[in-house]
Amino acid sequence: MAEYYLAVDIGASSGRHILGHLEDGRIVLEEVYRFENGMEKKDGHLCWNLPRLFHEIKEGLKACRAAGKIPKSMGIDTWAVDYVLLDGEDRILGNTYGYRDGRTKGMDKEVYKIIPEDALYARTGIQKQMFNTIYQLMAVKTQEPENMEKAEWLLMLPDYFHFLLTGNKLSEYTNATSTQLVSPETKQWDYELIERLGYKPSVFRPLHMPGTVVGPFSKEVEEEVGFTCEVVMPATHDTASAVISVPALTDDCLYISSGTWSLMGIENDKAICSPESRERNFTNEGGYEYRFRYLKNIMGLWMIQSVRHELGDKYSFAQLCDMAEAESDFPSRVDVNDDAFLAPDNMTEAIKAYCRKHGWREPETTGQIAAVIYQSLAESYAETVREIEALTGRTFPAINIVGGGSNAAYLNQLTADKSGRCVYAGPGEATAIGNLAVQMLKDGKFEGLAQVRACIYDSFGVKKYEAR
Structure with a gap:
């Protein structure tokens, strides 16, 4: 009888419950539940509706029970x-x-009044993005100081959901590194930095690695969903989970985790915290088994x-790719990482305004419009390849694209053409697969990460795109 594991993968626009099990040495996936997500306006701010999530x-757990497929663990x-x-x-x-x-x-x-930008990067290795938790907490300190004073715990969102399921509050490493408050040397919170910034050190509890058991469902949750199972920390940062499942990832292969963001x-075994790395806006986020995901965030x-x-969802992404390809000679380009595209009203x-300007x-x-986006994105990828090679002194002849964006054949071919690299595409459900892989590793189904990646390659394969 199959043993099931459940990945709950929640993105900025949707979430899904994906069951996984091993069958004839391969990983088999089954989506059992899907739901919409998005930020909501509250008190003039963009917020998440956590009770609804x-x-x-x-509800997704109940769908597992209704299907008669009770997971052994979930994350x-x-x-x-x-x-x-x-x-x-x-x-x-x-909020x-x-x-x-x-x-x-x-x-x-x-x-930066407290710690200069270059010193902060040298200390944490995390790129500057205005939404990093370090800046969000400065907003709390300056705009809502009473909340900083009253706080007893800080939990990243997946840690909070794990707490709601089990009653146990544990903080996971990979997501914590994105705060810009974790030391790449100790792999724990940088308490000296936290104190200097005037944040409350006691709310930052010790960090745990993927594969840590959080606990079983609380009695309340067990009664509501109709069963219990063990909650196991995956790499709770979705990109960290996605990178686990990159099947072609070797020392000479780059990855792109392609979705709402392209990472x-x-x-790397060690963080690269050089001034050149900071100037090119690269980051050193935590990965599985203390690897560093040395990467650039691209829009x-x-x-x-x-x-x-904005078009009323009347076109599929495949149709938009076809329309872009038909306009492949359209000359205009944009900087996809420009702040103008972070959260525009339209x-x-x-x-259009960027092009005029x-x-x-x-x-x-x-x-x-689609041609401008896809061409500009592929050119950004190509430029990032050149930057990584310059910063590391290494050559990377291949790129493995995973995640939903790996299904965009037109963008994959553009990436191969503009970068001059061989592109491998797949698997599409990379984040969920990486989540499941950690649970299976914890359960002894695989001996290590290399064996998992080999199984993922055998289970899902990749499509290959050569530069033209």
């Missing part, structure tokens, strides 16, 4: 940087802000997702 988590991964502060009675203090909220404007300057990089498919939504208008021909049709 936890309700959806439990939750989400995006990075967002968190909750809890008081002594485990109540959330203030649960989303990373696209604008309240962090100017908070970088407040942080492009390599795996990714957020832009085309936003345009599609992405289509933001792209920078002297490019303004796109008029949907196909031209």
Whole structure:
């Protein structure tokens, strides 16, 4: 009888419950539940609706029971940087802000009054992004100091959901590194830095590695969903889970975890915290078994997702790719990492405005808008390859794209063409597979990461794109 493991993978726009089991030496996936997600306006800010998300988590668990497939263990991964502060009675203090909220404007300057930007990077190895938790907490300190004072715990969002399921509060390493408050040397919170910034050190509890058992469901959850199982920490940062499942990842292969964001990089044994690395905006996020995900955050498919939504979702992504390919000669380009595209009121208008401002021909049709996005994204990927090679002194002849974006054949071919590298695409469900892989490793189904990656390759394969 099959033993099932459950990955709950929650992204910024949707979440899904994916069961996995081993069959004839291969990993088999089954999606049992899916739900929508998104930031909501509250008190003039962009926030997450955590009660609704936890309700959806439990509904997905009920779907497992209804299917007669009770998981042996489960784990939750989400995006990075967002968190909750809890008081002594485990109540959330203030709003649960989303990373696209604008309240962090100017908070970088407040942080740099205490520690200069170059010194901060040398100390943490994490790239500057205005939504990093370090700047979010400075906003709490300056705008809501009473909440910082009342706080007893800080939990990243997947840790909070694990707490709601089990009653146990544990903090996981990979997601914590995105806060810009973890030392790449000790692999724990940098308490000296935290004290200097005026944050409350006692709320930052010891970090645990993926594979740690959080505990069984609480009695309350067990009664509601109709069964119990063990909650095991995956790599709770969705990109860390995705990188675990990159089947072609070797010392001479780059990866792109392609979704709302595109995370492009390599795996390293040590963090690269040089001034050159900081100037090129690379980051050293924590990975499985203390590997470092040396990568750059690229805006990714957020832009085309936003345009599609503005069009009333009447086109599929495959159709948008076809329309872009038909306009492949359209000359205009944008900097996909420009802040103008982080959270515009209208992405289509933001792209047009950027083109006007920078002297490019303004796109008029949907196909031209899509062409600008896909061509610009592929060129950003190609530039990032060159940067990684310059920073590491190494050569990378191949790129393995995983995640939902790996299904975009047109973008895959563009990436191969513009980078001059061989592109491998797949698997699409990389994050969920990486989540499941940690649970299976913890359960002794595999001897180590290399064996898991070999199994993933055998189970899902890759598509190959050669530069033309």
